Amino acid sequence: MKLPRSYGSRIYLLHLVAVAVGLGLIAVGPWRVGVLVIGASFLVAAAFRMVVPLDHTGMLRVRGKLFDVTWMGFLGASLVVLALIVPS
Structure with missing residues (x-):
């Protein structure tokens, strides 16, 4: 498999x-962890x-x-907050 040329495309993938x-x-099953992973990935992508x-x-x-x-920062922060404050 050939990687994309640009750094942004690699980060996006x-x-x-x-x-x-x-x-x-x-x-x-562990929805809270899944939402945290998605939120964190948005925050990392925004930083990059x-x-x-x-x-x-x-x-x-x-x-x-x-x-x-x-x-991306708003989405990431919102998902992280959502995962932390919603009662189980």
Whole structure:
């Protein structure tokens, strides 16, 4: 298998793998851990979006940097908070 050329595309693929693992955990049973994994992967992707140069963002870039970082950070933080505060 050939990896994508840009760093952002590699990070995006790792993010997709983390989301798939989180969804798998949700399907198997420990939903709280699965949601935490998905939320953490969004936060990590947002952090990488801030530091990856523009010519290497690849699939990690959707809109502008501010929008991408804000939106992924908001989603990640929301999922982490959701997993921590919902009673079991």
